[in-house]
Amino acid sequence: MCTAFVSIEPSSAVPVLLLSVRDEYAGRQWLPPDHHWPGRPSVLGGLDLAAGGTWLAVEPGGPGADPVAACLLNGFGTMAPAQARLSRGELPLTAVRDGGIGHLDLERYDPFHLVVVRPDGARVLSWGGGSPEERELPTGLSVVLNDGLEGLAATRTTSQLVRTLMAARAAHFRARFEAAVRPEPAAGPAEEAWGAWLPIVAGDGLPLDAPEALIQRREFGDGRIWGSSSISLLAFGPDGLRYDFGRAPVTGPADDRWRRIV
Template sequence: MCTVIVRTGEPLTLMGVRDEFADRPWEGPGEHWPEHPGIVGGRDLKAGGTWLAVDPAGRRVAALLNGHGTPASETIKVSRGDLPLRAVEAGGLPEGDLSVYDPFHLVVADERGARLWSWDGERLDTRTLPEGTSVIVNTGLNPDDPRTAAQQPLFAASDDWWELTTAAHSSEPGALIMRHVLPDGRVFASLSVTKVTIAPDAVTTEFGDLTGRIGSQA
C-alpha cells in the first residue's frame, strides 16, 4: 500500500504516505544520488531508489506507488525506485522498456498540473489528473477503493493536511495511516509522510517520520 494525494491549483500540493515493511532500512530526504544532482528524496537502503523525488530547481515532484498486475520476470526485473528520480528530471514517464518493472503508478506534478502513468505489467494507462483533489492508491485513481472513498472527501475539505495524518495506526481498510501485523510477525505500516508545495515563488518540502508511532494502534 501507499497513498498519494494531489491538489491542483495555485499552489499545487502533493502529499505522499509511504507504507512498507518496518524492518526495511531507509533514510530521510536528502541529495543521495550523485548521478541525479539536485534531486531530493528519501532513500531506500535495500534497492537504492526512492518513493518520492523533488526537483526544486525544476519545480517538479514525482511519486511512486506499487501497482497490481503481472510481475516482471525475475531474469530481467529491476527496482522501481529509479522511476521517480528519472521522472522528476524528465518531466514525465522516463523512456525505456517497462517490462523490467513490476506494476506501478507514477505521478509527476508541477505548477501546471499532474499526470498519472499506470503500468500493470502488460498495458500502460496515461491520464491527466482532474482539477481539485485526487487520491491515488495501489489500485490507481479508483473512487471505489476503501482508502480513496474514506480519504478523498477529508482532504478535499481540509486545508490542514498534516492534521489528517495524526491518527494512530489502524488496520481498517480505509485508514490513511495503517499498520498490519502479518502471520510471521513482521509489521507492514505507514513509515513516513512527505508534503510538497509548488507555489509561484517557492517549492517547499515537509517531511514526517512515523516510525515512532508504529507500536500504536487505533
C-alpha cells in the first residue's frame, strides 16, 4: 500500500512538498537513491534490483531546467498480457527524462498511478486499462493511494480489507499533517528542515500493525512479510530541490535516520 502525500501552497517559500512511502515484500532487494542508470546519468532514485527500475525518480535540474520527480504506485485493474508486459519501474525514469510517458503503449504495463511533481505543481496519471486518467492536483494537501488520487480511481481494489486500511491511513495522516505547521525546508539537517512533519512522517508513534499505520509491517504466516521499506521527502522551491531519504522503520541515532540526497 504505497502512499504519497503532496502539499501545494503557491504562497509558501517552498510551494510543493512530496512525501512518498514505499511498501513492498521484505524479500525484494533494493539499493538506496543514487545515479544508478548510466544511460540517464543525471537521474537519482532507489534501484529495484529485481527489475532494474525505480519507485521514485528525480531529475535535480540545474541552470535553465527545473527539477522534476516521478513517484510510482501500483494500481488495480486489467493486467498487461504476460507475453508483452514491461516493468512499471521504467515509468518514473521515462517521466523525468522524456517529458512524460504519453508516447508509451500503456497496455504493456500493469495498472499504476504516476505522480509527477515539479516546482509549480503536480499531476497524477492513473492507468487500469481502458482510458488513462490524468488530473492536476489542487492547492492544499492531496493523498494518492493504490486506489488512486483520494482513493477515487476508476479501477479500485475489490478487497474491503485493503480499502479499509488505505482509508484509515489517509484519514489519520491527512489530519495530522494539516494540524502541524507546514515546513518550508531549506538548509540544515532533516529534523530542522522538516520540523513538525518529521515525527509524523516517521510513523507518528503508531504500532507497525495498526490499521492506520503509515510505516507498517504485516506477516502473512507463510514466511512472507509485507511492509514499508523507505521514505522519501522532497521539497520544491525557488532555490531548487531538497531530497531527504530514510529507511523504514525509522530508528537509530538522529544523524543516521535521514540521508540528504540533494
